[in-house]
Amino acid sequence: MEDLVDIVPMGEKAILLNFQPRINEELLEKILSLKSFLLDKLLKEEVEIINTYSSLLIKYPSPIKDIYGQISSLKKLVKVANIPLKTGKKIFHVPVCYDEQFALDMELLSNYNGLSREEIISLHTAPLYTVYFTGFLPGFLYLGGLNKTLQISRKEQPRLKVKKGAVGIGENQTGIYPKASPGGWQIIGNSPVQFFNKNAVPPCPISAGDKIKFHPISNKEYEEIFRSVEENTFTIKWEDYDS
Amino acid sequence: MTAEVEVLNPGIFSSVQDLGRFGFMAYGVSESGVMDSYAAQLANLLLKNPKDAAVLEVTLLGPKLQFSDFATIAITGGDLSPQINGKQVENNHILQLEAGDILSFGKRNIGCRAYLAIAGGFLTEKVFNSRSWYDGITSYCKLEKGMKLPYINSEQKEGSGHSSVKPGEYLTTSSIEAFPGPEFFLLEEQQKRQLQIQPFHIGKNNNRMGIQLADPLNNSLKPILTGPVLPGTVQLTPSGTLIVLMKDGQTTGGYPRILQLTEAGINSMAQKVMGDKIQFFLYDKEM
Numbered sequence: 001m002e003d004l005v006d007i008v009p010m011g012e013k014a015i016l017l018n019f020q021p022r023i024n025e026e027l028l029e030k031i032l033s034l035k036s037f038l039l040d041k042l043l044k045e046e047v048e049i050i051n052t053y054s055s056l057l058i059k060y061p062s063p064i065k066d067i068y069g070q071i072s073s074l075k076k077l078v079k080v081a082n083i084p085l086k087t088g089k090k091i092f093h094v095p096v097c098y099d100e101q102f103a104l105d106m107e108l109l110s111n112y113n114g115l116s117r118e119e120i121i122s123l124h125t126a127p128l129y130t131v132y133f134t135g136f137l138p139g140f141l142y143l144g145g146l147n148k149t150l151q152i153s154r155k156e157q158p159r160l161k162v163k164k165g166a167v168g169i170g171e172n173q174t175g176i177y178p179k180a181s182p183g184g185w186q187i188i189g190n191s192p193v194q195f196f197n198k199n200a201v202p203p204c205p206i207s208a209g210d211k212i213k214f215h216p217i218s219n220k221e222y223e224e225i226f227r228s229v230e231e232n233t234f235t236i237k238w239e240d241y242d243s
Numbered sequence: 244m245t246a247e248v249e250v251l252n253p254g255i256f257s258s259v260q261d262l263g264r265f266g267f268m269a270y271g272v273s274e275s276g277v278m279d280s281y282a283a284q285l286a287n288l289l290l291k292n293p294k295d296a297a298v299l300e301v302t303l304l305g306p307k308l309q310f311s312d313f314a315t316i317a318i319t320g321g322d323l324s325p326q327i328n329g330k331q332v333e334n335n336h337i338l339q340l341e342a343g344d345i346l347s348f349g350k351r352n353i354g355c356r357a358y359l360a361i362a363g364g365f366l367t368e369k370v371f372n373s374r375s376w377y378d379g380i381t382s383y384c385k386l387e388k389g390m391k392l393p394y395i396n397s398e399q400k401e402g403s404g405h406s407s408v409k410p411g412e413y414l415t416t417s418s419i420e421a422f423p424g425p426e427f428f429l430l431e432e433q434q435k436r437q438l439q440i441q442p443f444h445i446g447k448n449n450n451r452m453g454i455q456l457a458d459p460l461n462n463s464l465k466p467i468l469t470g471p472v473l474p475g476t477v478q479l480t481p482s483g484t485l486i487v488l489m490k491d492g493q494t495t496g497g498y499p500r501i502l503q504l505t506e507a508g509i510n511s512m513a514q515k516v517m518g519d520k521i522q523f524f525l526y527d528k529e530m
Contacts, residue, residue, distance in 0.1 A: 135495025
C-alpha cells in the first residue's frame, strides 16, 4: 500500500496506521478495504478499528503485550498485495428544510458569496456526498464533496447552542449536528432525521464509505417527518450504491 | 435481594462508571469509564468483584449516601476523608455497613477522585455494554439528590474486615508517563526538550472530557487533518495550550497530538487538581 506512511503505537492500547494526509475518495476506499481485511485477520483478538480521512486506528481492550511485535506483524500483513475493495455501500436520502426558521446564517452566506438562497440550496443539494467517518459527537458525519463556492469560514464566536439536526457549513466541510451542541458552523437548514439513536442497532444507520444526498423539504414535510421520527415509524430512504 | 443507596447529597460531581465502552468509537461514542482505572480496579479486587463491576466515581467533595441494607464496600483513589455515620474510615480497606448507615466525605487531603466499590457492583442500566454514565447515552450523567442506586445486599463475611492494600506513589507523583504522540516529531528540538524538562501546572478546566494545562508551549504547528484521539492524547493548540484528553473526550480532533499518556500517566492525571505541578516523562522506543 503505497499510501501507507507508517504504523506507530498510540499509547499502550492502540496502534495507528498513518496514510498520506488528504481528503480523497480513492484513498478512503483503500483504507476501508484494509480495515475489513484487518478485522477479518484480527477478529480473534476482539479489536475495534476506526478510520478518519487518512488513518486507521486499531484499538485493543487492554494494554498490548508486545506492541512493537504486533506492529511488525501488521506491517507483514499489510504487505499482502491484493486486498479486495469493500462493497456494500449505500446512498442515503436525507431530507433538509432550508426554511428561514432553520436557516439562521443563510443571509450571511448569501451576502458572502453573492448567490441567492435558491442557488445556495441548489448547490448544497446537488452533490452525492461521501461519508468519510463519524467523530466529534455520536452520529456526527464527516462529509466530503461540498461545492467550493459554498465554502465559508466558521463563526468567530461559536453559538453556545446549535439546534439538533442543524445543517451547517464550516470551511470546506458540511454536516449535520446530531444533537444540540455548541457549534461554530454557519447554519443553513435542519434535518428531522435521527442520526444517532442509542436504542437502535446499530445506533447510526450511516457509516464510512456510504453516500448522502440532501433533499429540500417544506416546513410541513419537516413536521411530518419529525413526528414520525418521534413515534419511531420513520425509515430513512436508502439504496445500494455501485461505484 | 436488591437494596438501594439513596443520594442525600450528590457531592460536586459523582457518577457511576465501569471500565468504559468498547466497540462504539466508530459511531463517535466516547470511551468513558473510570478516570483512574488503577484505583477502581483495586477497589473491585478488594471486594472480589469482577474487574468491570460498576463503581461510583466521586470528585473533590464527595456525596452523602444512605444504604438501605447490609453492604460491603471499599473506597480507593484520592483521600477525600470518607466517614461512616460521621466516623472517619480508611481508604483501601473492606468496610461493612449496616442497614441505614450513612457514608459521607469531608475535606480533600490527597488527589482528586475517589472510588466507591460495592460487593456485586452498582446495578444501574447498561447502554452499549457499559454502565458508565455519559450525557446522551445513559439516562443519567451525574448523581442528583434523591437518586437511588441499586446493589445486592451482601452478608458480613467472617474475618474479611481487615484486608487492605497500600497503593503506590502514583497519587502524589508529579511524573506523568507518556509516549510520543503521532505529531511529536513535528515539534522543534527545543520544544521537545521543553516538553520534557519544564514543569506544567493543571489549569482550571479539569473535567472528565479533558484537563487543560496552564503553562503554554509556544509552537507554530499547523492543524492536522482530523484524526483519531484517545483518552490520554495530549493536544497542542496553535495558541500553545496543552489539552490532556480524558475519558469523556471526543473521538476525533484536528489539533496536533504530541503525546500519548500511558495507562499509569492517565491514572496519575486523574488525581490532579488545579495548580498541581506535573512533568512529562517520555518513554522512547527502546523501553
